[in-house]
Amino acid sequence: MSALTLTNIQKSFGGNQILKSVSLDAQPGEFIALVGPSGCGKSTLLRILAGLESADSGEIVIDGRNVSRVQAADRNVAMVFQSYALYPHLTAAQNIAVPLVMRRLTRAQRIPFVAPLMPGQRKAVAAIHRDVREMATSLKIDHLLDRKPGQMSGGQRQRVALARAMVRRPAVFLMDEPLSNLDANLRVHARGEIVEMHRRASVPTVYVTHDQAEALSMADRVAVMIGGSLLQLAPPQVIYDNPQHVEVAKFVGQPRINLIASRVEAKGAIALGAERCVLLDRALPVDTPVTLGIRPEFVRVLRSGASGLPARVERVEFLGSEIIAYCRLDAIGETMIAKVTPAEGAGLAAGTAVRLSTAAEHIFVFGADGARLAAAPLVENPVREAAHG
Numbered sequence: 001m002s003a004l005t006l007t008n009i010q011k012s013f014g015g016n017q018i019l020k021s022v023s024l025d026a027q028p029g030e031f032i033a034l035v036g037p038s039g040c041g042k043s044t045l046l047r048i049l050a051g052l053e054s055a056d057s058g059e060i061v062i063d064g065r066n067v068s069r070v071q072a073a074d075r076n077v078a079m080v081f082q083s084y085a086l087y088p089h090l091t092a093a094q095n096i097a098v099p100l101v102m103r104r105l106t107r108a109q110r111i112p113f114v115a116p117l118m119p120g121q122r123k124a125v126a127a128i129h130r131d132v133r134e135m136a137t138s139l140k141i142d143h144l145l146d147r148k149p150g151q152m153s154g155g156q157r158q159r160v161a162l163a164r165a166m167v168r169r170p171a172v173f174l175m176d177e178p179l180s181n182l183d184a185n186l187r188v189h190a191r192g193e194i195v196e197m198h199r200r201a202s203v204p205t206v207y208v209t210h211d212q213a214e215a216l217s218m219a220d221r222v223a224v225m226i227g228g229s230l231l232q233l234a235p236p237q238v239i240y241d242n243p244q245h246v247e248v249a250k251f252v253g254q255p256r257i258n259l260i261a262s263r264v265e266a267k268g269a270i271a272l273g274a275e276r277c278v279l280l281d282r283a284l285p286v287d288t289p290v291t292l293g294i295r296p297e298f299v300r301v302l303r304s305g306a307s308g309l310p311a312r313v314e315r316v317e318f319l320g321s322e323i324i325a326y327c328r329l330d331a332i333g334e335t336m337i338a339k340v341t342p343a344e345g346a347g348l349a350a351g352t353a354v355r356l357s358t359a360a361e362h363i364f365v366f367g368a369d370g371a372r373l374a375a376a377p378l379v380e381n382p383v384r385e386a387a388h389g
């Protein structure tokens with residue numbers, strides 16, 4: 001049984017459909033990264049999951065219980081926000097204790113001065129202190145417990161916010177860009193910490209980010225959302241190696257995937273430039289527009305020979321372990337990006353005449369609606385031969 005299931009969630013704001021029938025599931029202990037460009041509806045989906053916003057239609061089931069109409073406080077869902085939302089006047093220990101105090105103490109047990117006189121209050125407070133300390137130890141923030149948020153760094157505040165979310169052992173963890181306020185180095189470090197923390201807590205997590213590197217490096221599965229639709233939900237490597245939509249292919253990968261316009265030819269053949277390279281597995285009318293996608297690491301830059309697409313290097317970026325060459329195709333004037341090793345790229349400079357080739361099995365074909373079309377490499381393909389030759 002899934003720990004969390006969202007089915008056909010729809011949401012509009014003032015006539016604008018923001019979520020278009022989104023369905024998603026998380027298995028027990030699974031880490032799902034929800035990625036997509038700004039404004040695609042990630043935070044709205046998370047807020048609906050948390051119960052902070054209501055869906056127009058659709059169903060949310062957590063641990064087998066339909067919580068679609070259940071109040072946020074009763075969903076047993078913990079959320080960590082971008083801003084951390086710590087109380088500035090409380091210490092880290094008091095901040096972490098807040099959800100336990102709200103759950104375990106009655107209203108009377110919380111009244112200052114009177115509370116200690118209430119039956120059971122001392123025992124409950126002692127248990128809360130113990131749980132806060134245990135959580136702080138496991139996240140290695142014991143030394144921060146007496147500090148207020150103003151006396152902590154961004155990374156430390158973020159850990160306190162995580163501790164506060166984890167301390168009540170929620171059924172589901174929701175995180176909305178929790179690292180976006182940290183500087184680049186700290187972000188990479190904090191990624192590892194969150195993954196480690198998640199592994200220990202083993203609570204299903206939905207983690208919203210617009211950073212593809214964060215999503216690919218942290219998640220068990222990545223959900224790519226574009227324009228209010230979930231286009232693909234799959235493990236990071238499948239998302240990268242086998243994108244089912246052109247927008248998914250564009251969103252993951254650095255530098256960005258090359259996209260070249262083409263058209264269906266007779267018998268479903270498709271050409272890259274003048275060279276026919278792949279064959280669709282179903283017949284589409286001749287001249288139907290398609291888009292070919294080729295990842296930069298599969299573009300080979302040839303200095304001699306007659307095969308491959310003639311191009312001219314426009315710009316070269318040296319990145320240490322790799323070289324990025326931006327090449328303009330002579331025939332169609334579009335730029336193709338190649339990622340090559342320093343050895344392969346040695347001597348490349350703006351103006352160098354080259355030929356670009358790729359192995360046909362690395363070419364994705366997308367239809368006019370953006371969906372991936374099944375295709376196979378054409379045998380007797382000069383582009384392919386050049387790539388292997």
Ligand SMILES: Nc1ncnc2c1ncn2[C@@H]1O[C@H](COP(=O)(O)OP(=O)(O)OP(=O)(O)O)[C@@H](O)[C@H]1O
Pocket residue numbers: 013014018036037038039040041042043044045210
């Ligand atoms: N309460 C609201 N009223 C009207 N429009 C809203 C409301 N909340 C969100 N929107 C709109 O819904 C769309 C999706 O917003 P959302 O915050 O979910 O996007 P997002 O993918 O999380 O973006 P970001 O990465 O920038 O945070 C945006 O166009 C936003 O302006």
